[in-house]
Amino acid sequence: MVPINLIIKADNLVKRYNNLTAVDNISFYVKEGEMFGFLGPNGAGKTTTMKMIQCVSPKTSGKLEVFGMDVSTHQREIKKYMGVVPQENNLDPDFTVYENLRNYSRYFDISMEEAEKRIEELLNFVQLIDKKNSTTEYLSGGMKRRLVLARALLNNPRLIVLDEPTVGLDPQARHLIWEKLRALKKKGVTIVLTTHYLDEAEKLCDRLVVMDYGKIIVEGEPSQIIKDHIGTGVVEVDNYPELVECLQKSDSIYEVMGDIIVIYTNDPVHITNQLSMECSLDKMTTRKATLEDVFLKLTGRKLRD
Amino acid sequence: MPYIQYLQIPELNRRLLKVWLRNKDVFMKNVKLNFLPPFLEPILYLLAMGFGLGTFVDNIDGVSYAQFIAPALIAVSIMYASFFECTYGSYVRMYYQKTFDAIVATPLIIDDVIAGELFWGATRSTINALVMTPVILIFGLIDFKYAILIIPFAFLGGLLFACIGMCFTAITPNIMALNYPALLFITPMFLFSGTFFPLDVLPETLQYFALAFLPLTHIVRVIRTLAYGSLEPFIIVDVLWILIASVIFFILSMNLMKKRLII
Incomplete structure (x- = not known):
């Protein structure tokens, strides 16, 4: 029985590419309203796990449910309530900040008036309202990241998945992203993130797992993990x-x-x-x-x- | 049979229109620049080849050289528009801009993205035909009677080249390698599909080869018939050829792209 408040549940999840096992039989769960972190060295399987959660990379075996639905059969339904901040910014360079969001809101079947309202709110939220009509190419790294975050929030997601949300940002920009993530958590949004910055994970995450060679090697609350191991x-x-x-x-x-x-x-x-x-x-x-x-x-x- | 996986019938969902709309919005941002080539190119070609080179050419099948090549220019433009849109254009969106990744993070799936790209490619061809046909009409080189039919036909012809192009995009190791199909497939077709001289001057085997394997041949034949103002029954065969090839390459390109992108 899956309790109602589990947003993600993975059982013996495996992902194999040819002869490489990227994710090797992992089990974990994420509760509603939680901020959950995936840590691990490069190639540990974090991004692959993220991609399976996002329903874009099919699992090899095991079970993976998001919002209680199977990722291999309910991609469209799951993605409707999910926001994604990918590792690499993939904004549309041809569009302005506003056009990026307006175009993206179409993919979620958000009506024009509703989209206008949300875009205004979100640009205020990520402090980009002054850049509304700028071409995204000319935004700084921090601004691009904030715009990607705003884009991930267009559909009022229940779950946000962020793959290294603050990589390459200066301290000011990082702190702003953290502040926004905490604000979202307060509103009850479930947040899953990967990061290489361990101070970030320690500050933000309620619970986390450390992965290595495709396996979860430790799981728990940051302070408890430190106490137990160090x-x-x-x-x-x-x-x-x-x-x-x-x-x-x-x-x-x-x-x-x-x-x-x-x-x-x-x-x-x-x-x-x-x-x-x-x-x-x-x-x-x-x-x-x-x-x-x-x-x-x-x-x-x-x-x- | 490992090949059977490339022939799975893809899912067609109305959401593909959103991808089409995205590309249309980008197109409209540079609309003036985008309309210039289909407007200017036929004029330049007709001046240089039709009226320049054409003065040295006798009538072909009872029409002037300019009249002979005018429909071919539309056909070539249909081929170029969608082929290049769905090779270099799609590759840039897929690989460099990661546009496809951004789209599949929403309720859309990769089938919607590729189908949207293909129909957008066909639309580019239609837009070119839409601009070129009136320009050539003004030169008086097309019969008005069936000229309007060239536009919907351009969508079908464009779709075929969009699908063929997308197959190459799916298997190309990098953007440079897309020069091979452009050079070895598109350029010969541009020259040997009954475009600038009638097919029947070629050796018979080559004629059959062109009819069997060069899709542009069929597109030229249909548009030329329409442009001459005569609706010859043989074009049914050409249209059927294009229809069947479009369906095959549509299915193939969708599966090849899914194979590349879903990992």
Whole structure:
């Protein structure tokens, strides 16, 4: 039985391209009104999963339901209530900001008057009303992104799917996008996003999954995930052989990452005292554990591109 | 049979009109520039070839050289308009602008997009015929009687070349490779389809080849008959040929594009 308030439900979802398994038997769910994140290195299967949710890439096997409907049989119905912000901006370069939205509203069978009203509202919402008659080619990266977001909201979607919504944006533009996403969440819209920015995921997401090699390797609330895998704090020290020896004697959990050693702990004060007394170390940095620590711990430091 | 997948009957939904409307809106943004070629080209061709070169040519089947090539110019324009719209034009929208991706994020599906593109290509051909026919009428090179029939026929002929073009778009590895069909298929057709000289001066085998495999031959024959003001019964065969080829290439192009885009 699928409870009513599940917006997305995936069971043993698989996507294979020839001999590459991009999504390898994953199961997850997204609740109504939730902000849900997909994290993972390049090629982890995030975008492929997004595309299956968007009903544009057929699944190989398993079950995937959006709004309680099967993605392989109800594409048009599902897409009617979904807004999509793709990884790459795909605005119409021939059209102005306004024309982009007006043309797009036609695809959703929105009447002309209703479209006019929504376009005005949405351009105000994403702060692009001054650019209404500009050609999209001449917009900055941040403006284009906001316009794509506005376009994704034309049909008053119940679910918005965003693939790396803030990639390449300056901090101001990123914060504006975050603010808009939080505002949408307040209105009860369910939001699913992928991101490489772990601070973004930590700030925005109620729940998230970390994917790697097509599998989900961890799932939960950001703060809980950090607590479970890292602890509350992190102590960073320079990497010396004597220090590694000293650490091995203590029972601390640590990882050598190039020229620094990262020690995971729930009690940073204890560790720093221990280090300065037993290992005669005086230079160390203590900071809060972040999602980035979890990410690197779970997926390793090897480049994926 | 792996080939059977290319012959699946595609879904035709009224939503394809929205894709057609999108392309029409873009076309209308540059409407003056878009109307110029079909207006200017026949005038230039008729002046240079019809009245220039034509002074050295005797009558062909009892008509002047200008009268002979005038209908062919319309036919060629029908071919060019939709073929190039659905090759380079569609490829740019598909690959560079990601317009198709944007559209399929809405209740439209890829079938609607491709069908919309094809019908838009046919519309471009019709627009060209619509502009050219009156221009050539003014030169007095077309009989008024059946001239109006050239316009709806242009849609059918245009659809055929739109579908053929879309097949190439579906299989081309990149935009440069679209030069091959343009050079090896379209250019020979432009010259050897009974356009600038009657087919019967060619060796017999080549005549049959042209009739069997060069779609433009049939389009030229139909338009020439209409332009001469005589509704010869043989054009039924040509129209049937075009109809059947259009259906085949329509189905083929839809399936090839789906194969390329749905991954």
